Amino acid sequence: MSATSTFDQAIALARTERAAVHHAELDASWGFGPRIHGGLLMALAGHALSLDLREESGHADPISLSAYFLSAAQSGKAVVSTQVLRRGRSHTSAMASLAQDGQERMRILATFGNLDDQPSAAPVQVFTAPPRMPSPEKCVGTEAAPPELLKEAPLLERLDLRLDPQCVGWALGAPSGQSWMQGWLRFPDDREPDPLMLLLAVDCLPPVSLDLGVSGWAPTLELTAHIRARPAPGWLRLKHSTVLVGGGYMEEDAEIWDSEGRLVAQSRQLARVGRA
Known part of the structure; x- marks a missing residue:
């Protein structure tokens, strides 16, 4: 990882004297309001698992990860603990917990492996296509966001x-x-x-509910991400969609496509909606 990247700095970890326990510093600039962004928390926990499982089994890549958000994470010190649940030849199942001041903020169940172990001759069947949209230069950047939103969302x-x-x-x-x-x-x-950036990317777009006219942010209760391939350099194309908004909840499906037009990550989350 690049030592100068702000993302790598944000997911940096320092091991404690106890095995599989890491110190982290959550930076407020990766937040929305007082809360640290859930995708950043998943990438941080994924980094801890990757470090520990690389040494333990060589399974350093997230394949499937389910995150349960138990309480809102704030800027400041955090502790990430990991635990191996099952070791296999091609995959390791593990758990990670992120806590602040003794209060658990997020718990993750994950399957890790090696994305480079996928058979090159295996057929790839994709029954969807990358989202069609204007080039990045013709799309709307965050600098065009309302000043009050930029102030509230330094992320x-x-x-x-x-x-x-x-x-x-x-x-x-x-x-x-x-x-x-x-x-x-x-x-x-x-x-x-x-792959760690993909854990952030699956939760990066504004909630679909906003363009449905449902005011307020949409805090995530649970998010499951599947990492399908190591992404090529360059822009990622993101698409989020929903088929049901009601009863105070919304499911949101995400597709992440790399610069070579490959579907490299998918996710589904359940979020609360209609909250100010």
Whole structure:
């Protein structure tokens, strides 16, 4: 990882004297309001698991990861603990917990392996396609966001996120009513994507509920991510969609495509909606 990347600094860890226990510092600039972004927390826990499992079994890549958000993480010191649940020849199942001041903020169940072990001759069947949208230069960058939103969401300055112009009506007071959101993503410091960045990317777009006219942010209760391949350098294409919003909840599915047009990550989350 690049020593100068702000993302790598944000997920940096220091081991304690106890095995599989790491210290972290949660930076407020990766937050939305007082809360640290859930995707950043998943990447941080994924980093801890990757470090420990690389040494323990050589299974350093996240394959499947389910995160349960138990309480809102704040800026400041945090502790990430990991535990191996089952060792296999090709995969290791493990758990990670992120806590602050003795209070658990997030718990993860994960399967790790090696993305490079996939048979090159195995057929790849994809029954969907990358989202069609204008080039990044013709999409709407975060610098165009309302000043009050930028002040509330410093996370946006850590990302080069560019939304399809069809998906910004909510920010102008005219939500489109469509059930999807899509855009481009990369880091402003040119740090290239990898599996840990994909754990962040699956939760980077504004909630689809905003363009459905449902006000308020959408805190995630649970998110499951599947990492399908190591991404190629360059821009990522992101698409989020939902088929059901009601009863105070929304499911949101994400697809992440790399610069070579490969589907490299998928996720589904359950979020609360309609909260101020």
